[in-house]
Amino acid sequence: MAPKSAAYDVGMERHLDPGIRLVWVVSSLLMALIPVAGVAVAAIFGAPTWVTASLAAFSALALVAAVLGPFARYRRWSYQLTDHDLLVKRGVLTRIHRRIPRTRVQYVDIQQGPVERYLGLHTLIVYTAGAGLRAVAVPGLPDGVAEMLRSELLAWETESPETT
Numbered sequence: 001m002a003p004k005s006a007a008y009d010v011g012m013e014r015h016l017d018p019g020i021r022l023v024w025v026v027s028s029l030l031m032a033l034i035p036v037a038g039v040a041v042a043a044i045f046g047a048p049t050w051v052t053a054s055l056a057a058f059s060a061l062a063l064v065a066a067v068l069g070p071f072a073r074y075r076r077w078s079y080q081l082t083d084h085d086l087l088v089k090r091g092v093l094t095r096i097h098r099r100i101p102r103t104r105v106q107y108v109d110i111q112q113g114p115v116e117r118y119l120g121l122h123t124l125i126v127y128t129a130g131a132g133l134r135a136v137a138v139p140g141l142p143d144g145v146a147e148m149l150r151s152e153l154l155a156w157e158t159e160s161p162e163t164t
Helices: 020-044 049-075 114-119 145-158
Strands: 078-081 085-090 096-101 105-111 121-128 135-142
Touching (some): 020 049, 020 135, 078 145
16 A cells, blocks of 8 residues: 655545636637637628628627636536556546556646646646556645646556565
């Protein structure tokens, strides 16, 4: 059994940093600009009124979803590092519970986009053995937490089993 880390509280279910909602809102709003651009193009090139109105209605829904979706997504995200696994729970419409055994962890990356960097957040990406190195991402980790979690996950593979 792996010893518990003094730096990271193993066994406690955690939620993402609230700042991740802003990251997701910005990302969603950028994607919602695509249908808004479609409305502008339809209006400029004289598309029939029903086409422009349909695109406008779709754009309004996309904008509302872009703002409200990240809040629902945030409420449904959690992760937990146990002595043997990394457990990730997420999903609004479809709930996903993923269990990553520590013994399957191959390597761990930490990344930051520009909005995450501004907010001091990181995304931890865990690659596992087998099945084409599947990756599990845990977004919205504050400064320091991502590095502690990474160290804790990687420490498992360097420890030798205790002999009695």
